[in-house]
Amino acid sequence: MKKKASNKAYHNLEFLGSPGARPIRLISELLEPQQRLRREGIRDTIVFFGSARFKSKLQSNLSLKKLTAAQGKSKLNRKNNQRLIEEARINCRMSKYYEDAVRLSKMITQWVQTLKQPFRFAICSGGGPGIMEAANKGASLAKGRSIGFNISLSFEQTANPYISPELSFEFHYFFMRKYWFVYLAKAFVMFPGGFGTMDELMEVLTLVQTQKLRKKVTILLYGKEFWNEILNFDTLLKYKVISPKDLKLFRIVDTPKEAFDHLVKELRQNYPLETTV
Numbered sequence: 001m002k003k004k005a006s007n008k009a010y011h012n013l014e015f016l017g018s019p020g021a022r023p024i025r026l027i028s029e030l031l032e033p034q035q036r037l038r039r040e041g042i043r044d045t046i047v048f049f050g051s052a053r054f055k056s057k058l059q060s061n062l063s064l065k066k067l068t069a070a071q072g073k074s075k076l077n078r079k080n081n082q083r084l085i086e087e088a089r090i091n092c093r094m095s096k097y098y099e100d101a102v103r104l105s106k107m108i109t110q111w112v113q114t115l116k117q118p119f120r121f122a123i124c125s126g127g128g129p130g131i132m133e134a135a136n137k138g139a140s141l142a143k144g145r146s147i148g149f150n151i152s153l154s155f156e157q158t159a160n161p162y163i164s165p166e167l168s169f170e171f172h173y174f175f176m177r178k179y180w181f182v183y184l185a186k187a188f189v190m191f192p193g194g195f196g197t198m199d200e201l202m203e204v205l206t207l208v209q210t211q212k213l214r215k216k217v218t219i220l221l222y223g224k225e226f227w228n229e230i231l232n233f234d235t236l237l238k239y240k241v242i243s244p245k246d247l248k249l250f251r252i253v254d255t256p257k258e259a260f261d262h263l264v265k266e267l268r269q270n271y272p273l274e275t276t277v
Helices: 019-039 057-073 078-112 131-141 174-183 195-209 224-230 233-238 244-248 256-270
Strands: 045-049 122-125 146-151 168-171 185-190 218-222 251-253
Touching: 019 168, 019 174, 045 078, 045 131, 045 195, 057 078, 078 122, 078 131, 078 218, 078 256, 122 131, 131 146, 146 174, 168 174, 174 185, 174 195, 185 195, 185 256, 195 218, 218 256, 224 251, 233 244, 251 256
Parallel strands: 045 122, 045 185, 122 146, 146 168, 185 218, 218 251
Antiparallel strands: none
16 A cells, blocks of 8 residues: 655645745754764864865965966967966965964874873864865864864865765855854854954853853964955054953963964863873
8 A cells, every 4th residue: 555645744745845844944054063072972072163265385376387388389378377377376475374283283183192081072074175174184184073063055164085984064045154153153264264253263262251152262274375455453453443452361372282282281270171091
């Protein structure tokens, strides 16, 4: 006998995808990650933010080499080729941050493995390419697990291959993704990035400044040259739109070791930790 089609609302995919069911979709992006993270024993995270556009040093150098070789073979579109070569040179310069993110993530993961609580401080990223990929890659190289909070976009964002499969998520709503970034985080490392990174940085700083985020968190801005050029905090202070104490909400660091040493010191001060060695 043919099984009768269900008339239950939660089987109605057309309804679930409709504007009227938006609250159901929102709550799903709260409860499903919560259930999975609890099942996997994830309690705390260290979140890496940064540009999705940065590539590894190897990839960046190969791209520059190919463009330079092609320039000598053709006189067509010389102006455009020169522009692409200049962009490739900038990409090579910025690949430093990709490599540093890999190293820092690996260092943190190796340190976490010395703790008696093996699931403390999991590396977490936005799940995509660039700095996000670098963060997950570093954890993978240290044979640790890491989280990817991906988001569906029409460009750029595809899940990188270094995320632990059981900890790979995809969100539709930016604000639900941000909630999960912040809810479990005990530290944030902000690498150079564009609009998305600026948005994430300012939201985190605002939550801490206004004491909406009451737990203790460490905020690191990685890359003095970049951040000192992009954001003039002294000018914000000069015009009295922030207070001197607000400058103590974060620290600017410039090397994986400097970032690692400060993170470990802060985490040990803020949270009780025991090591196995």
